[in-house]
Amino acid sequence: MAPSHTVTGKLSSILDDSRLTISDAEFRQLREFIHAHTGIALSEHKKALVCSRLSKRLRHHGLRHYSDYYVLLVENDPEGAELMAMINAITTNKTDFFREPHHFRFLSEHVFPAYRQNPGRERPLRLWSAASSTGEEAYSLAMTALEAMPSFNEQDIRILATDIDTDVLARAASGVYTQTQASHIPEALLRRYFLKGQGAHQGEVMAKPVLKSLVHFHWLNLQEEPWPMHEKFDVIFCRNVLIYFDKPTQQKLFRRMAGVLKKDAYLMLGHSEAMHGLNDLFKPVGHSIYQKK
Ligand SMILES: C[S@@+](CC[C@H](N)C(=O)[O-])C[C@H]1O[C@@H](n2cnc3c(N)ncnc32)[C@H](O)[C@@H]1O
Structure with a gap:
């Protein structure tokens, strides 16, 4: 059965993450899908990570099973909007100014x-x-x-x-950027190349x-x-x-x-x-x- 996309707010919010579990078969399905679309190769020990990162997508659609989410991705996403949201949820984005x-x-x-x-x-x-x-x-x-x-x-x-x-x-x-993120920028460069936020943007550059x-x-x-x-x-x-x-x-x-x-x-x-x-x-x-x- 195709998953319902219409369930919003209330039901989603009562589906708390701790009740969402992913089976080995569901993990394998999603892992192959992610690999095919992004090149990202997820090993077995990333199962909990996938479960947690995608849980908000299931909540958003009011779904209880990762297999339903897979069906949504494969059969009910003609514009690719959910694919994009899934990719945004699964990527690891850690970075810093002047890293390495x-x-x-x-x-x-x-x-x-x-x-x-x-x-x-x-x-x-x-x-x-x-x-x-x-x-x-x-x-x-x-x-x-x-x-x-x-x-x-x-x-x-x-x-x-x-x-x-x-x-x-x-x-x-x-x-x-927040000032914490900007703390990796040497002071002289921060002054030369960034503006300090004022008012509502206090604490930002x-x-x-x-x-x-x-x-x-x-x-x-x-x-x-x-x-x-x-x-x-x-x-x-x-x-x-x-x-x-x-x-x-x-x-x-x-x-x-x-x-x-x-x-x-x-x-x-x-x-x-x-x-x-x-x-x-x-x-x-x-x-x-x-x-x-
Ligand atoms: C950990 S960040 C690295 C950021 C920066 N290069 C650094 O070293 O600080 C990895 C980035 O790779 C991106 N990424 C993952 N798969 C990708 C793909 N197939 N094509 C383009 N970008 C991808 C992620 O979205 C993420 O923002």
């Missing part, structure tokens, strides 16, 4: 000075934050680039920031237009082929997303990233995401830093 700072140091000490001094450089410099989450990584790239090349503007530097999660992209595009103008947020599922970009990149940050994918998916993505990088351009991975093999395409030049051959 050695990558930003490498850019300001090696990559950006070499670019600035190269008379034959192609304009603009193109950077891609390939799983940008709420935008801290992309804005950190923008600050690092402006600090190294103060006379450059949005004609000279373009930062593409993409993610599969529409909620985090909307927050990223707003450029608004917002990226200034000079920073926002460099960064372009777009929805992109890394699994999709082909990617829509036509120009090649000088640097790709693809950090802390490949850990959610299985080895064959990772290898395929490395090859595809090589295809959208310029020669000698750089790929930065997260601290636990080493590249194995592919010596024909990349050489390691630092901790989780690879240069395209």
Whole structure:
């Protein structure tokens, strides 16, 4: 039987999460569905996590069984709206400004000075934050680039920031952060590139237009082929997303990233995401830093 989508508020609120349990068969069904649509590979020990993260979707639809939710996704979601909501619920979005700072140091000490001094450089410099989450990584790239090349503007530097999660992209595009989130930004940069919130926005900061103008947020599922970009990149940050994918998916993505990088351009991975093999395409030049051959 098709699940009812009309049950709202009252019934949903009395279905408390603690009564929702997921069977092994339901977990397997959803796990395969998630893998097919996002590349995210969930091992057995993620069962409780899936149960908890999707419970709010079941509550929203007034459903008691994960098998009904699966039917909804497969048979009653022609526009893909629930697929999107499911993806937004399942992704892990942890990020920080200047996370893994050695990558930003490498850019300001090696990559950006070499670019600035190269008379034959192609304009603009193109950077891609390939799983940008709420935008801290992309804005950190923008600050690092402006600090190294103060006379450059949005004609000279373009930062593409993409993610599969529409909620985090909307927050990223707003450029608004709490002061706790902003505590990872060095004080001088915070003053130069952010406005302090007033009144109702007390306790928040917002990226200034000079920073926002460099960064372009777009929805992109890394699994999709082909990617829509036509120009090649000088640097790709693809950090802390490949850990959610299985080895064959990772290898395929490395090859595809090589295809959208310029020669000698750089790929930065997260601290636990080493590249194995592919010596024909990349050489390691630092901790989780690879240069395209
Ligand atoms: C842990 S965050 C990493 C954020 C940032 N790169 C960092 O290192 O701080 C992982 C991000 O990958 C995104 N993601 C997961 N699967 C994806 C896919 N198939 N395509 C694009 N983004 C994906 C998630 O939505 C999430 O925002």
